[in-house]
Amino acid sequence: MPRTGRLTTATAVLAAISALATACTGQGADTASDDPKADVTLNFWHGWSAPSEAKAIEENIARFEKAHPNIKVQVTGNMTDDKINQALRAGGDKAPDVVSSFTTDSVGKFCNSRAFADLNPFLAKSGVDKTKVFPKTLLEYTQFDGNQCTLPLLHDAYGLVYNKTAFAAAGITEPPKTWSRFTEVAQKLTKLKGDSYEQVGLMPTFHGYETKPTRLAAQWGATYFGADGKSNLAGDPAFAKMLTAQKDLVDKLGGYEKLERFRNTFGDEWSAEHPFHTGQVAMQIDGEWRASMAKEAGVPFEIGTAPLPVPDEQAADYGKGYVAGTIMGIASGSKKQNAAWELVKYMTTDTEAVVAFANAIHNVPSTLAALESPNLQVTPEFKTFLDIARHPKSSSTPAKADGGTYQLTFEDFAYGVEKGDVTDIPAGLAKTDQQIDTDIAKAK
Structure with missing residues (x-):
């Protein structure tokens, strides 16, 4: 856990x-x-x-x-x-x-x-x-x-836990290493059932347990703060690229509302009814504990683990994580x-x-x-x-005087992006930077 x-x-x-x-x-x-x-x-x-x-x-x-x-x-x-x-x-x-x-x-x-x-x-x-x-x-x-x-x-450490049996059935021979391939695999593993799903390749929304903006930002090598200590979300293109890629995956798997309706049928993250255990999701962004928990739950399929994919242009850095x-x-x-x-x-x-x-x-x-x-x-x-x-390029979120408040502010903005409420990501990130800087100044 x-x-x-x-x-x-x-x-x-x-x-x-x-x-x-x-x-x-x-x-x-x-x-x-x-x-x-x-x-x-x-x-x-x-x-x-x-x-x-x-x-x-x-x-x-x-x-x-x-x-x-x-x-x-x-x-x-x-x-x-x-x-x-x-x-x-x-x-x-x-x-x-x-x-x-x-x-x-x-x-x-x-x-x-x-x-x-x-x-x-x-x-x-x-x-x-x-x-x-x-x-x-x-x-x-x-x-x-x-x-x-x-x-x-x-x-x-956070990586990818996946259903090897489902991979084999879909003709997928290895876990995806790049984000474009990750998107293809997630689509291929998704099975529709009426206006919902029998299985999604991945639950990509940021309410999906460990699928957090901070986990994905690490794969893009994002830097949260500049040398001057100010929030750097708008200054580092990695954040906008990550949010755009995640929103694209949400759309390709059926859209935010449809995915959220399915997510609301999932069991508790720490129970045997976790959707990875039940076969409702074929890939899960998670930590080192998930494979052993799935085995303890008695899943009927073979389990594989791998690092999370990286952006295509950073393929040489595959293996890193949050x-x-x-x-x-x-x-x-x-x-x-x-x-x-x-x-x-x-x-x-x-x-x-x-x-x-x-x-x-x-x-x-x-x-x-x-x-x-x-x-x-x-x-x-x-x-x-x-x-x-x-891995030398694995990373974490830096400690700040406001604790995790800056991460929550970023996460709230990411929720708006995936819902489609945000149309101008760079402008939204700049506004988010201002809020983060204000909160940290108050905390000090």
Whole structure:
């Protein structure tokens, strides 16, 4: 299951995070006064809730406590960012010392508000060179303006999961690598049923689970902000090209209204009734978790995975994709920051710990060493996403002071494009840039 946090969830917590700006002053490794070798109990809050995931956390904590017998960890799971922020504002002995969040998009807010401590001094004191431990893209989305207030704790890569049986029946011998071929394959795999569908090759609308503008923008190599820090949606032709291509695919598969009516018949994204599982869609833009979930659902067809296609003019870059992931940090108000750092360091940088956790919950490891570990359990379907994570041109959305608000603004504009409500994309992007710049200025 993806661990990136939904943008709608991100906006719900932005105000709560902002409220921490005056309450949290934070301290660094040089000023934290607690003795990490003293007997102490840490409060660790995370968002995982499934029994297998909770078990994986407990097993990792048990390994940590064995290596650090003086530190006990009180684990609280199934915690939302909203609950975490309420506890951080309240403070006290019951507040978390260490936090893991799925909301990557809120890193800018976490750092800007000083809700989490800057980990750069802790890394330096421990002799950990973060540039040699973590992939460059992961470091970019876990810090803001030089403040490394979080570190990566596993991550997700997005690609294409497809029905190999349906491909074979349609005479398609390989997954599409370019957008033009992707469009052809999606049309060929679409089966009409009356005024609806028996199957669509792909659900291309931006409400279709993981089919988000940010996922597709990564395939075009889009740059969200210029060197001056201003929004760059109108300045980078990649955004207009992506939106035009997506709108063309929507039209060729039957149009927005017809596709949305069919999409409204789909089951929940995290249930066995997911439309890929039921055969309602033949290709799905998704993460590394989907193939294993489909197998667990008992699908009667063979599953394939591949990188998402790229624009025809960027065929040489095929293999790249969008990446994001879970973050981990230390509460600025914690009185146990040196001990808390020992836990964060272990869970995010220890190769054995990272690999064990990745194997247990089927996510992509977040360190360079773990990605290459012989102990990492790799199926053919999973290898696709490891390769996407390693690709030098894979990218993520940058951290900003307004958290994920700028992404929501872009997404709202993209909804208008695919519906046909927007006729002048460049002008609309320029207006969207203005709104994004205004929101970020207010957040600062």
